Amino acid sequence: MAGTAISIRDIIKTFGVGEAEIQALRGVSIDIFFGELFLIMGPSGSGKTTLLSIIGGVLSPNGGSVKVLNTELTTLSDREKSLLRASKIGFMFQEYNLLPNLTAAENVAVPLLIINEPWHEALEKAKRYLADVGLEARAAHSVNQLSTGEKQRVAFARALVHEPQLLICDEPTAALDTETGVRVMELMRERALATDRALVVVTHDNRIIPFADRIAYLLDGRLTGIKPGQPKEVSP
Amino acid sequence: MLKGLDRIALKMLMGDRAKYIAVVAGITFSVFLVVQMVSVFLGILKRTTADIRTIGAPVWITDTALKYIDDVQPLSNNALSRIRSVTGVEWAVPLFIQNLRARLPNGAFQTVRVIGLDSTSLAGRPARIIEGRIENIYQANAILVNQRGLKKLGFLRLGDTFELNDRQARVVGIVDVETSLFDLPIVFTTFERAIQFTPPERKQLTFVLVKPKSDTSIEALKAEVRQKTGLLALTKDELSWMTIKYYLTQTGIGMNFSIITLLGFLVGAAVTGQTFHMFALENLKQFAALKAMGAGKPGLIRMVVLQSAVVGIQGYGIGVGIASLLLKILTESLPNYAAYTPPQVLIGSFVMTLIICGIAAIAVLIRILRVDPAEVFRG
Numbered sequence: 001m002a003g004t005a006i007s008i009r010d011i012i013k014t015f016g017v018g019e020a021e022i023q024a025l026r027g028v029s030i031d032i033f034f035g036e037l038f039l040i041m042g043p044s045g046s047g048k049t050t051l052l053s054i055i056g057g058v059l060s061p062n063g064g065s066v067k068v069l070n071t072e073l074t075t076l077s078d079r080e081k082s083l084l085r086a087s088k089i090g091f092m093f094q095e096y097n098l099l100p101n102l103t104a105a106e107n108v109a110v111p112l113l114i115i116n117e118p119w120h121e122a123l124e125k126a127k128r129y130l131a132d133v134g135l136e137a138r139a140a141h142s143v144n145q146l147s148t149g150e151k152q153r154v155a156f157a158r159a160l161v162h163e164p165q166l167l168i169c170d171e172p173t174a175a176l177d178t179e180t181g182v183r184v185m186e187l188m189r190e191r192a193l194a195t196d197r198a199l200v201v202v203t204h205d206n207r208i209i210p211f212a213d214r215i216a217y218l219l220d221g222r223l224t225g226i227k228p229g230q231p232k233e234v235s236p
Numbered sequence: 237m238l239k240g241l242d243r244i245a246l247k248m249l250m251g252d253r254a255k256y257i258a259v260v261a262g263i264t265f266s267v268f269l270v271v272q273m274v275s276v277f278l279g280i281l282k283r284t285t286a287d288i289r290t291i292g293a294p295v296w297i298t299d300t301a302l303k304y305i306d307d308v309q310p311l312s313n314n315a316l317s318r319i320r321s322v323t324g325v326e327w328a329v330p331l332f333i334q335n336l337r338a339r340l341p342n343g344a345f346q347t348v349r350v351i352g353l354d355s356t357s358l359a360g361r362p363a364r365i366i367e368g369r370i371e372n373i374y375q376a377n378a379i380l381v382n383q384r385g386l387k388k389l390g391f392l393r394l395g396d397t398f399e400l401n402d403r404q405a406r407v408v409g410i411v412d413v414e415t416s417l418f419d420l421p422i423v424f425t426t427f428e429r430a431i432q433f434t435p436p437e438r439k440q441l442t443f444v445l446v447k448p449k450s451d452t453s454i455e456a457l458k459a460e461v462r463q464k465t466g467l468l469a470l471t472k473d474e475l476s477w478m479t480i481k482y483y484l485t486q487t488g489i490g491m492n493f494s495i496i497t498l499l500g501f502l503v504g505a506a507v508t509g510q511t512f513h514m515f516a517l518e519n520l521k522q523f524a525a526l527k528a529m530g531a532g533k534p535g536l537i538r539m540v541v542l543q544s545a546v547v548g549i550q551g552y553g554i555g556v557g558i559a560s561l562l563l564k565i566l567t568e569s570l571p572n573y574a575a576y577t578p579p580q581v582l583i584g585s586f587v588m589t590l591i592i593c594g595i596a597a598i599a600v601l602i603r604i605l606r607v608d609p610a611e612v613f614r615g
Binding site: 049052053056058059078079082083084085086087089091093094095097099100101102106109110111112113114115116117118119122170 | 239240241243244247248250251252521522524525526527528529530531532533535608609610612613
């Protein structure tokens, strides 16, 4: 492995107070390395999305240490965390969260626009990334005109367009049929995985297990084990 | 210069056509109503002081009990000579103003406003004579009537006559003057003849018009007039403001127009605020995604402020445009339609637009800035 991308230690996260308090994470510790596709699995309510949110710097833990890309997130201000997310982390959301009134290319360009890249340069780069995922012809289409699989690929291109060191994916295949899901995971390994980038994927879809380098299992907020995956070789 | 996120903000705003139009329409409606109502209100107020501008004397001297221009307080006939003795007075002339009842050739009655001018100087005479000559005023029973008034007097022409207090009045000139509040026919004649038209009264002088000497300050003149005659000297502007203040505070005009204008503002603000807020709520998930992807508070604030500014400017422009067009059409087609739109009305309605958009933007920003970016991971 090329080095540690994420190092979390004894993460605790609770929601609510008093009798309504829910312990979402109870002392989770994980290391994730550059160059690997790391899967987080577990049943609903096991804490996997909470863990992903903490790794992505959009949620703060109640205790423990979260070191992402050599930066301790628990000591950062909101502004510093925003800057880190904007420049070094790519996100693929379960519901894609594409902006409905924008074209596919404009949606892909959003992370570049957030870091103040000029409009035309951002759009050109976005088109290149769309071409990489086979959507060159759909660049000028509104995302409302795209199929679910195409939206997924737009979201994937958007997550990568600013060349982040960490890619965070929340249930990337949840809404896809098996064939499309497999294609997305192949694309992920082929286009996203790099020696200077780590991929963290939260899922409860067993179909994508073969694509993972390692798989962490969560149950009731606790890490029950980390197993090696059987990554499929993807031909370029 | 638009940044990339600014363009995204505009596309988010204009992509939802229905809501975008609703927000702009809300501001347009509010601006239109406010500009329209305030213009009509100012038009009416302006008409209350039309006679002051028509006569145009720099200083008016009257009884201290005067409340407004139409509240005629007769002065004793020796007031004129006493005022002429004031050192700062260059000239002083009598003026008669009173509403009288005219009997028309067809037997109908019509109230007219009679203005009696100093027969020597004709100070206060109308600036624009449409037909006839001002010198005709010296002819027997001569009067000059304003053009709009002639219609109310049965479409009289030069040479036609009617009765004023059982005395014959003959039209020798047609003049153009500013329309006054009640739009009564305005009859100009000499001071002496005006008194002849009036039922006998002990005091028949209503105002003394004065021009101060060039080296005399108005304040000094007013003080001297007060000291030597016990009368009140008012500049043209002071008399106008006194009249406007009277109509604002002593009649229902100010209150009623204020309520309607306020309602226009509130309805516009409510429609705009509510629609803009709904727009924000529906886009909350998108804003949460932008936050998750690293968009900071300044960027999000800039997006919302830009959206708010765009709908504000568009709503203001369209509202002012429609209001101006309608005011122009109505003013030209309806002679009795009073409207006056000084630049202050446009500035005021722009400030109002800023307030509406500012309130809407703040309400939206509170929601957006509070939204948890982790929402996007909760499905």
